[in-house]
Amino acid sequence: MSLPGPSPAVTRAWVYLIKAQRRALRLVEADIKAAGFPPLAWYDVLLELKHAGGTLRPQELEARLLLAQHNVSRLVDRLAEAELVQRRPYEGDGRGQIIAITEGGLNLQRRMWPVYGAAIQKYVGARLGTDATAEALCTLLEPIVADG
Amino acid sequence: MSLPGPSPAVTRAWVYLIKAQRRALRLVEADIKAAGFPPLAWYDVLLELKHAGGTLRPQELEARLLLAQHNVSRLVDRLAEAELVQRRPYEGDGRGQIIAITEGGLNLQRRMWPVYGAAIQKYVGARLGTDATAEALCTLLEPIVADG
DNA sequence: TCCATTTATATGCAACTGCATTGATATAGA
């Protein structure tokens, strides 16, 4: 026997998902870079830390950003090198650590948002049209994002 | 003045678009790799060539796959190295070339599809539920994929 | 015809990613 393949509609949805993300991400990254800022991944880390109250453990970053473990490790290396975050020991588990955002990190996050937000609006918001459409997209994508 | 930022709904749609694609692509790639096949990008090239009747110029691949020029150049290097495609001179423009799929390339494409299709169905189709949902997603993503 | 400009593709280098493995600590069971 062979497993059932996807319908043409599903296949098309897959292709569009890949292409829409690739295209939008590339355009947004280009705007960010043109403004002289570091990669989007840096912003993502800073924002997660800020939302979490300033600190997170590497594995929490991993889960929230959907990144691989070794990837988080080296991303944090680069942010720490730029003094945007600090690594601190995690009391109570000698293997663990705490990643803490610095003043410089908070500051960079704040400065990046206007450029980042404008790009999202330009390449995604304006193309979706209305908030209702944006919400409909969220609803459709939610089960793909969710675990399981 | 400052440019208008995205609404919360648009911002959420952006985040979901990134995460849904990242998650689905990672899961699909893992299945393909577990079955002993080369990266998805190879399949994409082979399929485009097949659909185009066997040959395409590098810039056509670039447009269809939404890849950067230098990326296509090196992707073709690897496929040619594996004898899945051939580079041929393009008569009429000495700068150009023709990428032609080989028998081996066609064969690999055929062998990969069952695994690839099953993964798409598992990680995207099943989560979307119905074809109507898949089509709705296509409709929403279309303006993001489109040029302009 | 000659030169400047544009177009098609390739390449050197640095940054990033995946993969496998390692090092170190923690936990559970004999």
Add this chain to the structure above:
DNA sequence: TCTATATCAATGCAGTTGCATATAAATGGA
């Protein structure tokens, strides 16, 4: 307590990507 196993994070290495630039051919005037 001792050992096996599991968990948290880092690292060596190869493959891939981005960025800038190079090379080569084509095109459009002067």
